[in-house]
Amino acid sequence: DYINDRDLKPLILHGGVGTGKTTIANLLPDAIEGKKAEVTRLKAVEFSSVTDVTEVFGGPPMFYKLFTTNDQKRNYIISNEINFTPKAAIAFRDVIDDMIGHTQFIFTTNYIDQVDIALRDRSNCLAVPPVTAKDWLSRAQWILQQEGIALPDDQLLKILTTQLQVSSSNRKLLERLEDFVRSVRNPPNNPGGIIELAPTPEPINPLMAA
The missing domain is CATH 3.40.50.300 (P-loop containing nucleotide triphosphate hydrolases)
Incomplete structure (x- = not known):
């Protein structure tokens, strides 16, 4: 209106x-x-x-x-x-x-x-009611994708749900996502924060495979 x-x-x-x-x-x-x-x-x-x-x-x-x-x-x-x-x-x-x-x-x-x-x-x-974990899911997935992180919906929903049970604040939820991204990029067993990527295998020639 x-x-x-x-x-x-x-x-x-x-x-x-x-x-x-x-x-x-x-x-x-x-x-x-x-x-x-x-x-x-x-x-x-x-x-x-x-x-x-x-x-x-x-x-x-x-x-x-x-x-x-x-x-x-x-x-x-x-x-x-x-x-x-x-x-x-x-x-x-x-x-x-x-x-x-x-x-x-x-x-x-x-x-x-x-x-x-x-x-x-x-x-x-x-x-203005607090949003639910499902409300946040697509946006949270987009945020993780921008950071190059892939996470199944069910796992991300658990993270969102747990945080919203602690606080309904959108700001706190975004902070939790930031913490999660940092933990992925800089896990305890990788203090330098270096992400090692596995080499991409060469494509198989179908003629050689035959």
Whole structure:
């Protein structure tokens, strides 16, 4: 709906650590515009009072930066971890009400219950669940192939499943894949990390074989 211009409500992406909320938030403006979009990024932790909010959204120079579309369908404001203080949240409600017609707000948080209830009411709250091992399989195989490593799907699934049982974080899973690649390239019995390749046998001449 956002990509097809059917929804302008602020979007709050929430879920556990490392599930890809920030990645989605960063990609969405480009997907809406069909090109590289200009985005304004805010840090919610910098807003602790009504004055803090007013200074950013109340007038020049930020005013003109936020209200210039630059041939875009809309303006974009992204903020991670929008756990505003109560006073800042109240002021931010008015900002959203004033700007919702032309500005797409995209927020992320690990703790949706801590987000101001009125901001939640003004927004679409979308849970970003952790991916499964099967979701990751094709991408993980591609990563290993780029490193010249071949591993059967069932073995790779075991590695992915084990890691996701420890942590649902995509970042941690990528780190685990990096560790696996290093272990293959530099195993304990090959501390130098030198990979020996068996010589390729000469093709058999069918006439000689006969």
